[in-house]
Amino acid sequence: MSEKKLKGQIALVTGASSGIGKAIAIALGEAGAAVVVNYYSGAEAADEVVNTIRQNGSDAIAIKADVSKEEEVFSMFGEIIQQYGTLDILVNNAGLQQDAAFHDMTLQQWQKVIDVNLTGQFLCAREAIREFLRRGLQPERSKACGKIICISSVHELIPWAGHVNYAASKGAIKMLMQSLAQEYGPKQIRVNSICPGAIRTPINREAWETREAYQSLMSLIPYNRIGEPDDVGKLAVFLASDDSDYITGTSIFIDGGMAVYESFADGG
Ligand code: NAD
Numbered sequence: 010m011s012e013k014k015l016k017g018q019i020a021l022v023t024g025a026s027s028g029i030g031k032a033i034a035i036a037l038g039e040a041g042a043a044v045v046v047n048y049y050s051g052a053e054a055a056d057e058v059v060n061t062i063r064q065n066g067s068d069a070i071a072i073k074a075d076v077s078k079e080e081e082v083f084s085m086f087g088e089i090i091q092q093y094g095t096l097d098i099l100v101n102n103a104g105l106q107q108d109a110a111f112h113d114m115t116l117q118q119w120q121k122v123i124d125v126n127l128t129g130q131f132l133c134a135r136e137a138i139r140e141f142l143r144r145g146l147q148p149e150r151s152k153a154c155g156k157i158i159c160i161s162s163v164h165e166l167i168p169w170a171g172h173v174n175y176a177a178s179k180g181a182i183k184m185l186m187q188s189l190a191q192e193y194g195p196k197q198i199r200v201n202s203i204c205p206g207a208i209r210t211p212i213n214r215e216a217w218e219t220r221e222a223y224q225s226l227m228s229l230i231p232y233n234r235i236g237e238p239d240d241v242g243k244l245a246v247f248l249a250s251d252d253s254d255y256i257t258g259t260s261i262f263i264d265g266g267m268a269v270y271e272s273f274a275d276g277g
Contacts, residue, residue, distance in 0.1 A: 013041030014250040017150055019093045021045040021085075023076050023133055024103030026054040028210030029160060029241050033100050036242030037249060038062035038069060042098060045089050046071045049103065076103045076129030086136040095144045097151060098249045099137040101130040102160040104178075106212060111173050119174045126178035130159055130185060134200075138193060146197050152254045154197040158245055159186045161202040161260060163268050179204075183260060190258030199257040201248050206264025208236040231274070232265030 015037060025034040026048035035058065038044045044062050046069055048055035055071035062069035070092060074085040089096055104126045107118040134157055141155030162179040169176040182202060190200040207226055209217055217223050217235050227233055244263050247253050262268045 014246065014252065015098070016041035018042045018097035018249075019045070019089070019095060020098035020100065020249065021047060021089060021096055021133070021137070022100040022102055023047040023129065024049065025100075026051050026058055026071075028212060029205065029208055029238050030100070030102035031058050032238030032242040033102060033245040034058055034069070035061055035065070036239070036246050037098065037100070038067040039065050040246045040250065041067060042249070043068040043093060045069070045085075045093075045096075047074055047076070047085060047103070049073070049075055076101075076133055077124040079132055082129075082132040082136055086140065090140065096137055096140050096155070098156045098158070099133055100158045100160065100245060100249075101133050103129050104160065104212075106172060106175050108172050108175070110171060114174065122174035122178050123181075126175070127181050127185070130182060134159075134185070134189060138189070138198060141193075141198050142196060152197075152251045153199045155199075156249050157186075157189065157198070157200040158248050159200070159202040160241075161186070161204045163204050163206045163262060163264050165202070165204055165260065166262075166268055186260070187258050194257055199248075199254070201253075201256060201258070202260040203241060203244055203248070204260050204262045204264065204268070205241055206230065206236060206262070206267035208238060208241060210238060229271050230265040230267055231269060231271050234265060236263060236265060 020037045020042040022034040024030040025046040034044045046055050046058045059069040059071050072085050074081040146154040161182045164176045165179040165183040186202045
């Protein structure tokens with residue numbers, strides 16, 4: 010059995026009923042944290058994640074909330090405090106894409122992606138930081154007063170034609186994360202981003218589902234395999250634990266080398 014590095018800590022993972030969020034929730038539970046599985050739709054999928062975490066020996070509950078709605082985020086945090094007393098770890102994972110050529114992009118498509126991917130991270134981070142400040146540092150829980158992990162993307166660095174709303178939201182998360190790390194470092198709150206490349210989840214199914222699509226995807230990935238949600242889960246445990254206590258304000262790319270621009274491998 011793996012070491013329980015997060016024993017006694019409470020974690021919230023947003024958008025945790027599928028994909029990367031699900032894998033992170035399960036990995037944090039395996040590391041000993043009690044996990045709040047936030048979901049937007051599909052209570053059954055969220056309950057399955059809760060059951061898996063419980064079977065692995067940690068506590069878990071599911072809470073439905075739209076992270077882009079202030080009132081729903083308030084009530085989710087209220088429920089967490091009522092149930093567990095505090096929060097130690099926030100993983101801002103919920104996100105979506107609404108792709109369109111820029112000249113065809115509607116304001117609704119732009120706004121939806123910004124609301125969920127960016128404002129959702131703002132609303133949850135603000136409530137988490139309020140709770141970290143209220144509780145204060147408790148060295149028996151963790152060396153840090155609180156940890157926030159923002160799920161960003163390689164597209165906080167790599168421009169993405171046809172996905173301008175998504176790339177803009179992830180670029181903004183970089184500055185949200187770094188500014189928070191700067192503002193709350195003196196309070197021992199650590200804030201970092203995980204920047205996945207191509208991970209095998211529902212959000213990018215068309216990029217890996219067929220053999221042709223997978224092969225074409227490999228032309229972007231020096232390491233020559235797609236990422237699995239578990240790859241990200243392990244990194245989230247590291248960033249949530251005291252093993253990474255001196256890391257804050259950083260984006261960690263987990264992308265099989267996508268961000269080193271494979272297309273320049275032969276000299277460009
Ligand atoms: P996914 O679609 O499986 O997960 C996204 C989750 O967010 C879903 O469970 C969805 O229900 C939830 N969600 C959507 N709107 C919500 C809302 N308003 N409130 C609460 N939850 C909401 O896809 P994924 O790949 O697991 O994506 C997770 C995160 O990883 C996203 O932020 C995504 O941008 C990021 N990411 C994914 C990849 C990849 O290759 N899969 C790459 C880079 C970044």
